[in-house]
Amino acid sequence: MPDPSETTLRNATIAVLVENEAGILARVVGLFSGRGYNIESLTVASVDADRRLSRITIVTSGTDMVIEQIKAQLDRLVPVHKVSDLTLEGPHIAREMALIKVVGRGEHRMEALRLADAFRARVVDATTESFVFEMTGAGEKLDAFIGLMQPIGLAEVSRTGVVAIARGPGGLQS
Amino acid sequence: MSATLQTKTEARTMNGAEIVLQALKDNGVEVIFGYPGGAVLPLYDALFQQNAIRHILVRHEQAAVHAAEGYARSTGKVGVVLVTSGPGATNAVTGLVDALMDSIPVICLTGQVPTHLIGNDAFQEADTTGITRPATKHNYLVKDIAKLAGVVHEAFYVAKSGRPGPVVIDLPKDILIGKGPYSEAPQAAHRSYRPQTAPDMGQIRAAVRLLKGAKRPVVYAGGGVINSGPEASRLLTEFVRLTNMPCTNTLMGLGAYPSEDRQFLGMLGMHGTYEANLTMHGCDVMLNVGARFDDRVTGRLNAFSPNSKKIHADIDPSSINKNVKVDVAIVGDAGATLAALIECWHAEEMPQDKAAIDAWWRSIDGWRRNECLQYRQEGSIIKPQHAVKRLYELTQETGRETYITTEVGQHQMWAAQYFGFQKPNRWMTSGGLGTMGYGLPAAMGVQIAHPDALVIDIAGEASILMNIQEMGTLAQYRLPVKIFILNNEYMGMVRQWQELLHGSRYSESYSQSLPDFVKLAESFHATGMRVTEASQLDDAIREMLAHPGPVIADIAVAKDENCFPMIPSGAAHNEMILAPGQQGGVAGVTDEGKVLV
Numbered sequence: 001m002p003d004p005s006e007t008t009l010r011n012a013t014i015a016v017l018v019e020n021e022a023g024i025l026a027r028v029v030g031l032f033s034g035r036g037y038n039i040e041s042l043t044v045a046s047v048d049a050d051r052r053l054s055r056i057t058i059v060t061s062g063t064d065m066v067i068e069q070i071k072a073q074l075d076r077l078v079p080v081h082k083v084s085d086l087t088l089e090g091p092h093i094a095r096e097m098a099l100i101k102v103v104g105r106g107e108h109r110m111e112a113l114r115l116a117d118a119f120r121a122r123v124v125d126a127t128t129e130s131f132v133f134e135m136t137g138a139g140e141k142l143d144a145f146i147g148l149m150q151p152i153g154l155a156e157v158s159r160t161g162v163v164a165i166a167r168g169p170g171g172l173q174s
Numbered sequence: 175m176s177a178t179l180q181t182k183t184e185a186r187t188m189n190g191a192e193i194v195l196q197a198l199k200d201n202g203v204e205v206i207f208g209y210p211g212g213a214v215l216p217l218y219d220a221l222f223q224q225n226a227i228r229h230i231l232v233r234h235e236q237a238a239v240h241a242a243e244g245y246a247r248s249t250g251k252v253g254v255v256l257v258t259s260g261p262g263a264t265n266a267v268t269g270l271v272d273a274l275m276d277s278i279p280v281i282c283l284t285g286q287v288p289t290h291l292i293g294n295d296a297f298q299e300a301d302t303t304g305i306t307r308p309a310t311k312h313n314y315l316v317k318d319i320a321k322l323a324g325v326v327h328e329a330f331y332v333a334k335s336g337r338p339g340p341v342v343i344d345l346p347k348d349i350l351i352g353k354g355p356y357s358e359a360p361q362a363a364h365r366s367y368r369p370q371t372a373p374d375m376g377q378i379r380a381a382v383r384l385l386k387g388a389k390r391p392v393v394y395a396g397g398g399v400i401n402s403g404p405e406a407s408r409l410l411t412e413f414v415r416l417t418n419m420p421c422t423n424t425l426m427g428l429g430a431y432p433s434e435d436r437q438f439l440g441m442l443g444m445h446g447t448y449e450a451n452l453t454m455h456g457c458d459v460m461l462n463v464g465a466r467f468d469d470r471v472t473g474r475l476n477a478f479s480p481n482s483k484k485i486h487a488d489i490d491p492s493s494i495n496k497n498v499k500v501d502v503a504i505v506g507d508a509g510a511t512l513a514a515l516i517e518c519w520h521a522e523e524m525p526q527d528k529a530a531i532d533a534w535w536r537s538i539d540g541w542r543r544n545e546c547l548q549y550r551q552e553g554s555i556i557k558p559q560h561a562v563k564r565l566y567e568l569t570q571e572t573g574r575e576t577y578i579t580t581e582v583g584q585h586q587m588w589a590a591q592y593f594g595f596q597k598p599n600r601w602m603t604s605g606g607l608g609t610m611g612y613g614l615p616a617a618m619g620v621q622i623a624h625p626d627a628l629v630i631d632i633a634g635e636a637s638i639l640m641n642i643q644e645m646g647t648l649a650q651y652r653l654p655v656k657i658f659i660l661n662n663e664y665m666g667m668v669r670q671w672q673e674l675l676h677g678s679r680y681s682e683s684y685s686q687s688l689p690d691f692v693k694l695a696e697s698f699h700a701t702g703m704r705v706t707e708a709s710q711l712d713d714a715i716r717e718m719l720a721h722p723g724p725v726i727a728d729i730a731v732a733k734d735e736n737c738f739p740m741i742p743s744g745a746a747h748n749e750m751i752l753a754p755g756q757q758g759g760v761a762g763v764t765d766e767g768k769v770l771v
Contacts, residue, residue, distance in 0.1 A: 018366075026304070026307060034308050065499065072494075078312040
């Protein structure tokens with residue numbers, strides 16, 4: 001028998017299609033806190049024209065048994081339409097956006113701009129002593145850029161958390 | 175304003191309270207259990223002006239939910255509760271969690287302050303949907319009267335379909351007073367919640383192949399079989415007899431398989447029988463139908479039934495592979511699954527190894543000879559086991575339809591061990607949450623549903639005091655519930671654990687300053703009896719059973735009796751503690767085990 005106490009952790013990016021109703025986010029978040037599951041990031045927004053459906057993207061980690069539990073627990077919530085484990089179910093695209101504020105003068109400004117260019121970060125606000133960069137990409141790319149900005153004058157970061165979608169024609173809403 | 179409930183519904187306008195009552199009636203509701211208050215006055219006004227739905231006034235909102243649970247569990251219908259906002263709703267929470275843990279279909283209507291006051295800390299305001307979110311299967315706050323009827327219909331669907339559970343509908347007062355359209359229950363399928371009930375035939379065939387090849391099989395059946403309806407219990411019995419397999423039931427499943435049957439091993443788990451637990455430990459193929467590998471059943475997980483292939487049939491996919499990894503998973507209704515297993519068993523040509531099964535039964539019969547439930551009734555002090563056993567035997571002599579509820583603790587386990595159940599829906603106990611104070615209000619709900627039946631709450635002297643106010647409800651509605659108290663002057667299960675695990679330091683577990691239960695009964699217009707001598711026991715039980723009204727029978731039992739067999743926390747099935755003087759290993763409890771409850 002497989003040992004239920006096995007401790008090999010894996011990451012999972014889970015997409016959940018839900019009714020866009022009051023309290024649905026509290027239900028999902030309460031499920032995670034109540035049962036002791038991790039949430040590494042969580043995003044939510046309505047995704048259809050008449051705003052009846054929302055899509056929640058959750059990045060979590062756990063043993064295979066725990067991640068199977070998370071999916072089953074999510075799936076039995078009454079307003080949940082579909083649950084998909086994007087990590088398990090084939091190739092997918094995951095993206096995150098960040099707004100990154102860097103404060104500095106002189107050579108630091110030039111270095112920040114050079115690095116932003118290399119990372120394809122856009123300048124969306126500038127003053128004589130600050131920039132706000134907008135950057136989209138995989139989480140690791142954002143981490144790398146933010147790390148480089150640290151010694152240059154990183155002042156503030158705002159990140160969206162991961163949104164993700166399966167590659168190819170199939171999907172949650174099809 | 176006409177509050178007359180109409181049977182034929184066309185699109186018409188009513189006030190919110192009338193919409194709620196009409197929807198209840200259209201969903202077959204005949205009785206609700208409740209307690210009035212400011213926020214639900216419009217509903218009570220509408221109730222007053224109709225006769226289709228009977229209201230039972232309880233003395234505490236927690237009891238309303240347990241009464242609805244008792245009603246639901248003994249009838250298979252949805253139990254309905256009506257309470258006011260704020261403290262009415264918060265008092266109901268324990269009952270809701272109880273129903274959630276035991277998968278009981280209950281709808282709880284809660285009053286709420288008017289929508290424009292929500293969030294303003296108004297008088298008797300509580301965030302009911304917030305508080306009850308983890309206490310319910312689902313909940314609703316109705317803010318638009320146009321959606322009210324639809325929400326009530328949907329609540330019934332959610333409460334009873336899939337794995338059943340409690341549903342709260344929070345009703346702001348302005349919604350109850352305002353006018354809106356009534357609509358009948360929709361015919362279309364629910365947008366998102368459509369639980370699978372039909373089992374996958376591929377999995378059924380895989381299960382049957384495993385079971386046919388088994389040399390040491392066991393069937394382990396739980397509350398899911400009861401919840402599926404009486405037909406599922408009939409099919410379970412048919413399957414077990416067809417296959418000549420041993421069968422054990424969980425605490426929640428008692429009655430799913432007839433206890434007097436030769437193939438029944440008794441209850442399994444922490445206070446299960448020696449033979450049931452050793453059969454589980456030694457089996458090579460296990461079929462779990464409608465049970466959830468609860469920690470009270472498995473004991474130490476990594477030592478649970480170590481050499482078996484496991485088949486798990488459950489209507490809730492999240493119960494599968496939660497605690498125990500299984501080899502064949504069947505998602506579906508217990509009755510449908512059992513019917514499919516029987517059909518496939520007949521169709522599958524592979525022969526059963528009958529010689530191996532006979533040898534397996536010889537091992538089991540060997541364990542049975544240990545007579546783990548044996549006790550010695552000597553002298554004048556009544557053994558609690560003896561009291562329950564005599565209650566069972568004398569109840570059978572009456573030939574009456576009998577329903578048993580319990581509180582929580584040692585008496586509950588003795589009731590499970592010594593009272594036999596031949597049919598489903600006759601046994602109501604708080605299994606998952608373990609709620610002291612459950613038994614009396616649950617018995618009320620059962621008696622309301624079955625006015626002519628014998629309804630007995632097997633209680634402890636500590637538990638019964640947790641909802642003793644319901645004696646008033648028994649009196650008001652002339653409910654002839656019998657309360658059979660095993661009075662050992664201790665919170666017995668706490669005392670037992672303190673004795674076995676905490677060096678006999680009986681911290682706060684003595685039942686100090688108990689009431690005189692005879693006078694207490696009399697002050698609530700009931701009959702009280704006290705029994706202290708073993709020689710008086712049978713006569714007292716007969717007198718209680720024959721009495722036409724409610725009775726409290728206060729049975730003074732041995733104070734230091736422990737409930738055995740017992741799998742200590744953190745131990746495995748084959749490390750059971752048996753009663754003194756019986757054979758079997760005595761396991762030491764480690765600190766790791768003490769952490770477990």
